[in-house]
Amino acid sequence: MFIILDYINAIGRFYNLLNTLERQVSGKRKLKDCTGYMDWPDRGVYFFLEPGEARGLTDQMRVTRVGTHAVSEGSSTSLWDRLKQHYGTGSGSSNHPHGGNHRGSVYRKRVGEAIIEKHALHDDYPDWDKRWSSIDRDRSEVRDEEYILERRVSTYIREQPFLWVDVADEPSADSDRASIEQNAIALLSNFEGQTIDPRDDGWLGKYSQSQEIRESGLWNVNHVEEEYDPDFLDLLENAVGDTTPP
Template sequence: MMICEDIHKALEDLPLWREPSRELPENGLYFFYEAGEFNSHDERPRIVRVGNHPRSRNTLQRRLRTHYSGSKNASVFRKFLGGAIMRRRDPSHPCLKPAPGKGHWERQDEKTCPSCKPIEKDVSALLRSGFSFRCIEIVDMDLRNTMEKKLIATLSNCPTCGPSDDWLGKFAYSEKVVKSGLWNSNHVWEDLVLTKSELHRCLQGDRERL
């Protein structure tokens, strides 16, 4: 079994969430799934984003709330989603000019204008209607950060999983998103390998350092 298949299978028994909840762990990683996206191994839902709260403790729930109802400057995930929504509707959308990643919507810390401000609502609505997620608890920050990198690298390097033909992410500004099928850019295609024993030790709550 390929490690990517192991990752998908290992998560399948965990609860699937449609929105942030106080019942979620305070420390851990999250894994998003998206309507219409399936993995190549068992044709069940494909992980489309792995995320973390890398530099602070007890903020996993807050991080998820920021994705669901924050703003594009507080969440690269929202920046990717909103940019892709706009580019799919209108490839020459003025808020995306002069080039992918260079317009005011897609640049970090640039303000929205009256024509892209409503996209924030579209992003929030899309997250609620088209996405769901699972979480694993990892209290140790170093272990959590290591696992995030290795999971993203491993999923992006899977030779058989990829986006569906009409995946929204194909309109994202980042080539890494477009080609990997993940709404991630950091750690995509990095030369890191997650082993099965690391995966299972982590899921079993073993706090031993990797």
């Protein structure tokens, strides 16, 4: 009983911190309204939320993806670099405007897979989940074939509100960013555990090929089966205090 209460209290604290963060950065953003010219922190953790889907009996949006970047030593990837991979291509792309590259963004890949499953589009996109090394066709032909779905993925992801925290530590698997990401996923996941904040039946992730995504309620696969360390909430609170509007 006390374990469940601790769990519920930890989730409550997590979302209270997001409320504080939202006020601090003057509101959530959507990728469709963002550019690399904004004053993004070099490194951070981001939280995507699902519009129209509230947690429990509240009107607070539920987190559906947690992510970070540069957790390998020597990596120079910035927060915006990672967000731009999820955003996809802009209007100025000569060949595939507002498309993207799902082979460079697991988030895009998973959303595309769910769209394929939901609308039975397997025959239209036979190579969607394959690496280039396993595709015996011209790459430009595959990109042209997948362009319409890439656009649908862009539309979906760019409409997801998100928040982020500034965590300016060095790239490492033991970084504070990695800890916040891993433990937030473990805390929010419903995979093989107590169902907190039930997921709406209409959530696109319900159509995912991944059991981890379907059951966890997150567009994450890694860390959904793990136990969370409540101390990560102190790291998150400190990061919220360090975060300013872009």
